[in-house]
Amino acid sequence: MRRTVALPALVTLFLVVIVTFGWQAVHHEREHRLFEDSRRAADLMAARLESHIEARLTIGRNLRLNWAHGGIKGFDDFRSQARSAYELFGDFQAINWIDPAGIIRWVTPLEGNEAARNLNVRNLELPAAALAAAERTGTVQVTPPITLAQGGNGFATYFPLRRDGKPEGFLNIVFRSGPLIVSALRGETGSATTSSLPTATGRSIGRAVPPCCRATRKPRRRCARSVSATGPGRCR
Numbered sequence: 001m002r003r004t005v006a007l008p009a010l011v012t013l014f015l016v017v018i019v020t021f022g023w024q025a026v027h028h029e030r031e032h033r034l035f036e037d038s039r040r041a042a043d044l045m046a047a048r049l050e051s052h053i054e055a056r057l058t059i060g061r062n063l064r065l066n067w068a069h070g071g072i073k074g075f076d077d078f079r080s081q082a083r084s085a086y087e088l089f090g091d092f093q094a095i096n097w098i099d100p101a102g103i104i105r106w107v108t109p110l111e112g113n114e115a116a117r118n119l120n121v122r123n124l125e126l127p128a129a130a131l132a133a134a135e136r137t138g139t140v141q142v143t144p145p146i147t148l149a150q151g152g153n154g155f156a157t158y159f160p161l162r163r164d165g166k167p168e169g170f171l172n173i174v175f176r177s178g179p180l181i182v183s184a185l186r187g188e189t190g191s192a193t194t195s196s197l198p199t200a201t202g203r204s205i206g207r208a209v210p211p212c213c214r215a216t217r218k219p220r221r222r223c224a225r226s227v228s229a230t231g232p233g234r235c236r
Helices: 003-066 075-088 123-137 176-186 211-214
Strands: 090-100 104-106 153-162 167-178 193-198 202-209
Touching: 003 153, 003 167, 003 176, 075 090, 075 104, 090 153, 123 153, 123 167, 153 176, 153 193, 167 176
Parallel strands: none
Antiparallel strands: 090 104, 090 167, 153 167, 193 202
């Protein structure tokens, strides 16, 4: 009788053990799939954000090339082309010109960025380091995340400007983190894509090409305001 009573109890015990191990295995597999899905999603978001930022840096390279070729001769030219770039991508915080002394002189748009005008970048630790590196290397430099003079968090890029071999300050593009990340994750690329253009050094850079120019050949007014390597672009 004791064996008869003990057997069902033993079977029950084994069933409990099996179910427990089975549940743990399923739970572990579920956690593993969740981890893998999260990792893939994070990789996708990182790649999308990197591509998103690179497209905007292309605008900076084009503006720098315009400056070097004499397409930007003063404030009016700068404001016109910077405004076109600003309207092309809605997630720029500001596009500025910094004089050789490191002071922000021209700000586009001025509204919402008043605190940046006449700011000496060389007095700010992280921006000063990026500016000095751009000056030393002749290449674009990006700050780590910083608190912006306008308020909020973001980062800044510095493109050294030269004309006829002489340094003429820096192009400064400022990004606020929130709007940039939101537009990247939504897949908003702005009204431009990029195509390759050779430069005098043999490197290729992007040129902004509004999609309406490719699709309809009858662009809206705003869509015609692309920024190319030779000046403000126009749909054909």
